[in-house]
Amino acid sequence: MLAAAAADLPGGLRLRRYEPSDLAEVYDVCVRTAYSGGDARGRYDTDDLMGDLFAGPYLYLEPGLSFVLEDDGHVVGYVLAAADTERFAAAYRETWIPRLADRYPPLDGPAATETEQMIEIHYHPEGMVRPVLADHPAHLHIDLLPEYQRRGLGKLMIDTMFAALAEAGVPAVYVAMLTSNEPARAFYDRLGFYELTVPDPGELTFLGHRTQPA
Numbered sequence: 657m658l659a660a661a662a663a664d665l666p667g668g669l670r671l672r673r674y675e676p677s678d679l680a681e682v683y684d685v686c687v688r689t690a691y692s693g694g695d696a697r698g699r700y701d702t703d704d705l706m707g708d709l710f711a712g713p714y715l716y717l718e719p720g721l722s723f724v725l726e727d728d729g730h731v732v733g734y735v736l737a738a739a740d741t742e743r744f745a746a747a748y749r750e751t752w753i754p755r756l757a758d759r760y761p762p763l764d765g766p767a768a769t770e771t772e773q774m775i776e777i778h779y780h781p782e783g784m785v786r787p788v789l790a791d792h793p794a795h796l797h798i799d800l801l802p803e804y805q806r807r808g809l810g811k812l813m814i815d816t817m818f819a820a821l822a823e824a825g826v827p828a829v830y831v832a833m834l835t836s837n838e839p840a841r842a843f844y845d846r847l848g849f850y851e852l853t854v855p856d857p858g859e860l861t862f863l864g865h866r867t868q869p870a
Contacts, residue, residue, distance in 0.1 A: 667727075669809070671816060674715055674722035674734070681731035682715065682724065683707030689799040692837045701771040708759070709778055710797055711736060713752045717744060721820055725800065725813060733800035735813040739826050741785055741795050748781035784832070786854055792864045794821050794829040805843075814847055822867040835861045 665671060674682070683704060690696035690706040697703050714736035715722050725733035738744035760775050767773045777783065784795065796817055800810055821829055830852060833840050841861065849863040 665809075665812070668729075670726050671723060671812060672726065674719060674724050674736075678724050678731050679712075679715065682711050682734050685731060685733060685799050685801060686711045688801060692834055693802075693839055699770065700774065701769075704759075705771060705774055708756060709774060713744075713748050714738060714797065716752065716755075717747050721817070721824075723813065723816055723820075725804070725809060727804070732804050733798070733809065733813065735796060735798040735817045737794055737796040737817055737821060737829065739794050739821060739824050741789070741793060745781040745785050753779065753781075786862075788854055789830050789852065789862065789864075792828040792830040792852065794826045794867075796829055796831055798831075810843060811847060818865070818867045826867055828864055828866050830862055830864045832860045832862050834859055 683706075686707040687697050687703045687705075688695050690710070691699060696706055700706070711734070718736070718738050721737040721739060723735050724731045756778070760778055762779060763772055763775060767776045796814075798810060798813055798817075800813070818829070831844065831849065833844070835841075835857075836859070841863075844863050847865070849865045852862040852864045854860075854862045
């Protein structure tokens with residue numbers, strides 16, 4: 657599927673598996689799309705925070721399910737996934753939190769800033785495990801720089817991830833998106849994602865999709 661998707665890309669665009677040398681550019685894409693799809697640079701105490709929470713753990717713990725879109729050798733988008741959310745959350749706690757302990761010490765009290773709110777999320781990875789989503793064991797993240805959106809590239813990236821998850825024996829995947837991010841919701845709707853009922857979703861909407869036809 658990856659070879660077929662790459663064949664459909666124009667010009668200098670290439671969809672491929674993540675390589676460790678891509679890390680800085682993946683983090684750059686992450687922060688530039690982290691504020692409801694917009695640029696979050698300068699919003700937190702460090703621009704690495706978004707990457708450390710929403711990209712780095714996938715690249716480190718699930719490299720086989722990490723794909724990047726590059727244009728003339730530069731990463732302009734990515735799609736990442738965890739095949740088993742419960743297992744991923746456990747690995748995040750056991751491996752990823754200690755790995756970043758010097759960078760993000762535990763809070764001494766309630767979160768008082770936006771940065772601290774994100775650090776609070778970092779220290780509670782079990783929050784991504786929702787029993788009602790047991791039949792959607794995987795979850796994914798996709799981010800694409802604005803100038804590369806609405807060109808059919810996101811669909812190719814998602815289709816590539818679906819194929820990889822299906823090959824791994826994963827029947828269905830979910831995505832948790834900010835309800836306020838209307839362009840993202842329109843994107844997922846176009847791809848056939850359906851809304852999942854999750855108690856107390858907060859600011860999030862949960863959407864699901866089969867990885868292959870039922």
